[in-house]
Every structure is written in structure tokens, then in C-alpha cells.
Amino acid sequence: MSRSVRAVVASTISLLLLTGCTSQFDSVATISAAKSIAIETPTSLPKLRIVALANGSAEIIDALGYKALLVGRDIASTTATLKDVPIATAGHQVVPEKILELRPDLLLIDNTTGPASALETIRNAGIRVVMIQEAWALSDITKKIAAIASAISAQDAAQNLERKLSQALAQSGEVNRGVRIAFLYLRGGSAIYLLGGKGSGADSLIAHVGATDVGAEMLQQPFSPITSEALITANPDVILVMRKGLESVGGVTGLVALPGIAQTNAGKNRAVIAVDDSLLLSFGPRTPDLLQQLSTAISQVTRT
Amino acid sequence: MKRTWLIVILLCIVAIAGLAYGTSDVTNVWSYIFNPLRDTASISHQIVWEIRGTRVAAAVLVGASLGIAGTLAQGSTNNPLAEPAILGTSAGAALGVLLGVLSNLVGVGSVGSVLFAAVGALIVTTLVFSLAHSALSLITVGIGVSAIVSALVGLTLSAVDRPDARSISFWSFGSFALVTPEDLLILAPVLIAGFLAAWKIAPHLDLLSLGDAAVRHIGKYPQRIRFQAFSVLSILVATSVSLVGTISFLALAAPHIARFLFGPKNKLVVLNSAIIGALILLVADIASRSLVPPYELPIGLLTSLLGAPILIITLRRGKDVWR
Numbered sequence: 227m228s229r230s231v232r233a234v235v236a237s238t239i240s241l242l243l244l245t246g247c248t249s250q251f252d253s254v255a256t257i258s259a260a261k262s263i264a265i266e267t268p269t270s271l272p273k274l275r276i277v278a279l280a281n282g283s284a285e286i287i288d289a290l291g292y293k294a295l296l297v298g299r300d301i302a303s304t305t306a307t308l309k310d311v312p313i314a315t316a317g318h319q320v321v322p323e324k325i326l327e328l329r330p331d332l333l334l335i336d337n338t339t340g341p342a343s344a345l346e347t348i349r350n351a352g353i354r355v356v357m358i359q360e361a362w363a364l365s366d367i368t369k370k371i372a373a374i375a376s377a378i379s380a381q382d383a384a385q386n387l388e389r390k391l392s393q394a395l396a397q398s399g400e401v402n403r404g405v406r407i408a409f410l411y412l413r414g415g416s417a418i419y420l421l422g423g424k425g426s427g428a429d430s431l432i433a434h435v436g437a438t439d440v441g442a443e444m445l446q447q448p449f450s451p452i453t454s455e456a457l458i459t460a461n462p463d464v465i466l467v468m469r470k471g472l473e474s475v476g477g478v479t480g481l482v483a484l485p486g487i488a489q490t491n492a493g494k495n496r497a498v499i500a501v502d503d504s505l506l507l508s509f510g511p512r513t514p515d516l517l518q519q520l521s522t523a524i525s526q527v528t529r530t
Numbered sequence: 531m532k533r534t535w536l537i538v539i540l541l542c543i544v545a546i547a548g549l550a551y552g553t554s555d556v557t558n559v560w561s562y563i564f565n566p567l568r569d570t571a572s573i574s575h576q577i578v579w580e581i582r583g584t585r586v587a588a589a590v591l592v593g594a595s596l597g598i599a600g601t602l603a604q605g606s607t608n609n610p611l612a613e614p615a616i617l618g619t620s621a622g623a624a625l626g627v628l629l630g631v632l633s634n635l636v637g638v639g640s641v642g643s644v645l646f647a648a649v650g651a652l653i654v655t656t657l658v659f660s661l662a663h664s665a666l667s668l669i670t671v672g673i674g675v676s677a678i679v680s681a682l683v684g685l686t687l688s689a690v691d692r693p694d695a696r697s698i699s700f701w702s703f704g705s706f707a708l709v710t711p712e713d714l715l716i717l718a719p720v721l722i723a724g725f726l727a728a729w730k731i732a733p734h735l736d737l738l739s740l741g742d743a744a745v746r747h748i749g750k751y752p753q754r755i756r757f758q759a760f761s762v763l764s765i766l767v768a769t770s771v772s773l774v775g776t777i778s779f780l781a782l783a784a785p786h787i788a789r790f791l792f793g794p795k796n797k798l799v800v801l802n803s804a805i806i807g808a809l810i811l812l813v814a815d816i817a818s819r820s821l822v823p824p825y826e827l828p829i830g831l832l833t834s835l836l837g838a839p840i841l842i843i844t845l846r847r848g849k850d851v852w853r
Contacts, residue, residue: 444824454581455553456824476637484708489576
């Protein structure tokens, strides 16, 4: 009798171990960091104190070798090398006092920097404010670098960086043919999910590695709430998400439990790629390495 | 009673339509609907039963819950304007879940979060109830307390940087997009229990319409009846708010329509308001997911668009039926 009990216990444990193991075979790939392309610091730097709030601008200044001029950055610039530059915003908001006490000569902003009244105060205090166009596609990277370079008079460095970047981009292209990818923007379990469409940024990355963005096929806008049925019909092989978004729905298990996910190829194979939130759409010096890792991750999660 | 059967049959027809229509075209959709066991592994079966079926069931359950909650709110306060959003119930539910999530005790959308929502809803509704000293001031106090609680929720949300807590701010929109079959296992028992409790409370609500003094003369306690009604409506509202978010207007409109069609007797209003609530929400949900494919439209706006005209027509036609 005790032997049969033991057998039951043993088989239950081995069953638990087995089911525990299956989760390790999940085809989830996480990309949490990427190497930045940078050029050497020029021998003489202009005398300039810069606060860089435009998305990704601090990262580009660093890559140009001009980090020594940075006296403040925005909360989204999270690369390790920028950790010692103070954050000059409160949350995502600009507070004039915080900027003014850094005594900058130049403030770099983009369309998302606000509020407008705070920027007006800073302009009135005699600080040069330069608007940098946001980058939402790979082709925007060089424009963004050029705009920043001309604001900080680093045109020579910019040419070097652009050359290195385009070489790196050319090497990281076109490896996964025919894989269908959906970029989902997730925020918590009891809300909605948004599908990235044309102009979401991810469409440019997905196209570069030779895969198909199912959202861009279906939607003209960057992000739209879509029905779960529409996602099933689109049937992606891989789901691309941001890491914090994936955490907010309770990881891959939570994601697959959302309506419409389990019925897709990606859901059935649990083929999910989670990329660091500030890295995925950074469109800067880390993007070539991100693309390299992305194409590796796509082959990894679609290997069956 | 004959009319009740008519709207039940209408509800069934709309529910079947809800299975048949959606973003995608399912071939042989009717054979999947009338033979639920056909080819269960196929995508068609999954779309009809797992995706559409879940939403149809959730819309019926939440709609019925809100219809009952609205009846209890209006009946217990003797005020046709009363609804859970005004009595602080919805805001209290959001606060409850927020505290539960921030203290790491529960996750958003879990059974635990429903409990936190119910406790929060009950505490805030009771607070409104104890601060007020008449049926009229209850509404004013309720609006005030709701504003305070919503402000607290909003401030906390903007101060914390936690993606899971952020999803609470999406609740103001309300959506059936992410309802899962597991949610139905929470919604269904709560609705059944809530309906039975409301059915028992309903005759006492009839007494309340005579005025508190009259109720006391026959040896009943008006405040106790109100507290019972608030408890039941708190639990009903908390469950639906924490699973699908705030659905506007339904709890206000459904009881009015029920009173217009079936008279002011609260037992009948409870039953019919539940069916009418389910019907309106079901139509709104079908519209939200199939009107502009592949987009998901915000359901709260559709319930207002559907419910408000019916409410206005009702009130214009039957000036003194409902009070």
C-alpha cells in the first residue's frame, strides 16, 4: 500500500517537474540591452553646456563623443554610460527651475517635450532651445543625428558616426524571410491591446530584417485598438512587445491568456520577443545591434 | 409577464446574432453555432465560441448586473438620478483595486482584485450614505465623495510608475476586449446571488417610496433596507468594474426603461431592468466589435448612444409612470 502511495507521489512530482520544464522551452526571447555604436571623442570640444530632452538625443550626443558637454538628460535615456548625467525632468514633465539650475546654453527638445509654458520660460531666460524631429523609422536616424550635430556644432563627428551606422545597418539586414510579426502595445490585464500599424516604428525594424509586419498590412495609423478576431485572422508567427508591457499582463502566460492570442501561431508556439521599452524605438546608435539581436531572436523563436 | 418573455426572446436572438457577426467572416458560421461540439479544434469554432461566445456571455452578465444595481440605487434613494457612478460605488471600487495592487496583494483582473473592489465600493458607498441626511443630499454628497475618491485614484496613478497599476486608468473607458472565460466564472455566481438578493429586497424598496415615516410606522427600518441595497449593488458594480471597467449610462437608463414598460413595482423592475441592461450592453458590444472592422470601439460611448435616446423617448412618453 505504502509503495503504491509512494509511486503516486513520485509520478506526481515527476509530472510537476515535467510541466515545470515545458515553460523553459517557451520560445520567448528577451532583448534588454544593445551595444551602442560610437566614435572617439574629438580632441577639442566646444564650450557648451547641453541639456538633451529630445527622445534619444543624449544617447546620440554620447555616441558623437560629446558626452562631456551634457549637463542633463531626459528620463528615457537609460543607457549605462549616461547614468552619471543628472535627469533634468520631473517624470516626463519639464520644470523650468530644474533646467535653469543646470545653467545650460542649449536645450534640445522634440514634439513630445512639454508643457509649452515651461519651454517659453526657458526661452525667455535666454537659453537656446532647438527642436529635433522625432525618428520613427530607420531612415530618420541620419536626419536626427545631423540635426543634433548642427545644434552642437559637431558636423565632422556626425559624418563619421553616420558612416559607421550605415555600415552596421547594412550588415544587419534581411535575414528572416516570410515571418509574420505583430507588434502589440500592452498595458495591464483589464484594458485593451493596441496593434502597431504603419508608422509605429516597429514596422521599419520588421521590414529591415525581411519579415512582414501584419499590423502595417492592416492599419494605416501607428497604433489602433483592434478586435481579437482581427488578430486571429492576421495570424502572426511572432509577437513583438515591450518588456514592461509584457510584465504588466503577467508575462508570456498572461499574454497567451488574452483573447485572440492563443489562437495565433505565435500564441500556440509562445513565440514572443520582448524588447527593453526605451531600446525598441530609440532609433539611434543602439539600433544596428538591436536589429542584429532581433533577427537572431526571430530565428530562435520560430525554430520548430 | 408576457412582455418579459418577449424581451427574453429578443435577448436570445441578439445573443445568437452576437455569435454570428464579428470582425471576421466565419464560413458555415450557423453550423458552428447550432452544433457547439462541431470540430472544436478548428479556428472557426474558437472564434465563434471562445472569442465571441465569451464576449456575448460577459455582456449579458455585466449588463444584467448593472441593470439590477441601477434599480437598487434608484429604489433605495427614491431618486431617479441615482446610479452607481453618482453614489461613489464605481470610484470606491477603483480605489480598492488600486490599494490592493499597490500593496502587492492582488493582480489586476484577478479574483482577489474583485474582493478589493467590492470592499472599496462598499466602504465608499457607506461613507456617502452616512454623510447624507436625506435622499436629495445623498446625491450631492455622492457626487462630492466620488470626486474626492477619483482624484485620489488619479493622483496616485500619476505618482507611481508601475505598468500594472496604470491599466486601472484605462478603466474609465470600459472594454470587453480582454474578457476571458475565467472572468465568466466570477461574473455568473455574483450575478445570480445579486439577483436573488435584489429580488428579496425589492418589496421593501416599494415601501421606501411611501417615505421613511410610513416605513417606520409598519415596523421596518428604512436605513437598514438602504444599507442592504447598497451592499448588494456595491458587490455587483465592483465585480463588473474590476473586470471590464466603467460602463457608463446603463445603470441609469435600464431601470427607467423597465419602469416605463412594466410599471413601478420593484420586483418587476429588478427582473426586467436586468434583461434590458443585458440587451442594451449586448447590442453595444456587437456594435463595438463589428461596426468598423478591424477596430474595437469604446463600448461606454456606444451604451450612451444607445441608451440615452431610449431613455429620452421613455421619459417623454410616460411622464408619470415611473414615479
